[in-house]
Amino acid sequence: MRIITISRQFGSGGRELGKRLADHLEWDYYDKEIIETLADEHGLDEAYVKRMLSNHGWHNLQLTYRNSFAHLTFDPGLKTQLLVRTREILQEIAEAGNNCVIVGRDADIILQEYHPFRISVCADLTSRLERCMKHENKKPEDQRLTEKMVLRNIRRIDRNRARTREILTGKAHGDGSTFDLTINASSWDLKKLVPATAEFARQWFEQ
Amino acid sequence: MRIITISRQFGSGGRELGKRLADHLEWDYYDKEIIETLADEHGLDEAYVKRMLSNHGWHNLQLTYRNSFAHLTFDPGLKTQLLVRTREILQEIAEAGNNCVIVGRDADIILQEYHPFRISVCADLTSRLERCMKHENKKPEDQRLTEKMVLRNIRRIDRNRARTREILTGKAHGDGSTFDLTINASSWDLKKLVPATAEFARQWFEQ
Known part of the structure; x- marks a missing residue:
């Protein structure tokens, strides 16, 4: 069983690369939102999750449908529980034994015993901003973020991810x-x- | 004309990768020591350097012969002059117009106007130490560095390169x-x- 993990800077295109790579290799594909949704268990019981995993069920969902998970928000009280469940879900994905590409969720660290091939995708700030604004411009006008708000988001997410990685790996x-x-x-x-x-x-x- | 630059951590194998890549592509190959030797001009006048460059003359030297440049030491008074000459030599290499692979000397930054493909090669400390010790063990016994000395060298070179990069790019x-x-x-x-x-x-x- 082979696992490719993709860590990426927000707005770098890492998710798109991961999806395309999974399609190219004909491997299963999981991203942050899929895994969080699995772990959240609202409307999904564990048996269902396992069945989905063993049937490669998420692989054929459209990327646009997956994107729609991105805006789910969670009760902050669930956060710790969610992180624990995320770790369990990643283990279940690995134990299911199918070749797969996993984007996000620090899967490279959580699944290190499975020796994943660890890819990181970065991009310069201009490209990331441009990619994010393209995404914003597809939204209805009254729901779009301004460039300034997007830039603030990018910086906040960078800080949070950097902190999580440093805690998990001891490296920048x-x-x-x-x-x-x-x-x-x-x-x-x-x-x-x-x-x-x-x-x-x-x-x-x-x- | 296409330029690939390779920046590397000391002991990572970046030089070997660069040489193999140049051989694979059948492109010219320059590394730190070649460029410093060119720039040093001891026994090499500028016309000679230019003739060498235009004839792809360095390409066919053995890697082992190239390695022998590694231990040349320079009068510290020549250092600034050497850096200026290195920059000029890199410009001459680029202006010669041949596809080439250049290892080291911050060629990615100095030649940025030529839009090189910029590769960085890193490795974990254990692998780097192992690679360096393999190199030491090929030397006559009384000239070998101990593991401790090699480790100190690695750390010193890392610090120096990091400082140079930060000055040149403003990034870590x-x-x-x-x-x-x-x-x-x-x-x-x-x-x-x-x-x-x-x-x-x-x-x-x-x-």
Whole structure:
């Protein structure tokens, strides 16, 4: 069983790369929101989650549908419980034994005993802002965030992720040595990165 | 004309990857010591350097011969002059117009106007120490450094490079976003990374 994990800067395109890589390899795909939804268990009992996992059930959902999970908010009281459940869900995904790509949730650290191929995707601030604003511009006008608000979000999320990584690894988030491959996605066509990324992963798993 | 630059942590294997990549692509190859030797001008006048560059003359030297430049020491009084000359030499390499791989010397920053594909190679401390000790063990016994001395060297070189990078870029050395691709070479067989790395570079130059 082979696992590729993708950690990414918010707005870098890491999720898109992960989805495309899973499609290219024909592997299962999980991202932050899917895993949180699984772990949240509102309307999903554990048996259902397990059935979904063993049937590769999430793999064929549309990316747009997955995106719709992004705006679920959780009762802050559930947060700790959710983190514990997330860890359990990641273990269940790994134990299900299917090759998969997992985006986010520090899966590279939580699943380190499974020796995942650890990819990090970053991008410069201009590209990230541009990518986020493209996303905002698809929303109804009265729900769009301004550039200033998006920039504030990016900085806040960066700070939070950096803090979580530092706690989990004892190393700074930007430190390339905690990943096997770090891709700077600024102004690349992500589609074109997929075959070379898959080739790196193949070499890594075969050695 | 296409330039690939390789920045690397001391002992990470970045130089070996650079040489193999140049061989794979059949491009010219320059590393820190070659460039410093060119710039040093002891026994090499400028016309000679230019002739060497235009004839791809350094490309076919053995890596072992290149390694022998590593221990040249320079009069500290020459240091500033050498840095200025290094910059000029890098410009001359770029202006010669041949596709090339350049390892070290912050060529990614100095030649940024040529839009090089910027690779960074890192590795964990254990792998770096192991790689360096393998190198030491090839030396005559009375010239070998101890593990402790090598470790001290690694840390000193890391500090110096980090400082230089920070001055030149305003960003921390480990920050993946100053490179296009960061490869963690810990315990990989470097030979096997070459085709995937070349494919990334190809995609990058063709977009």
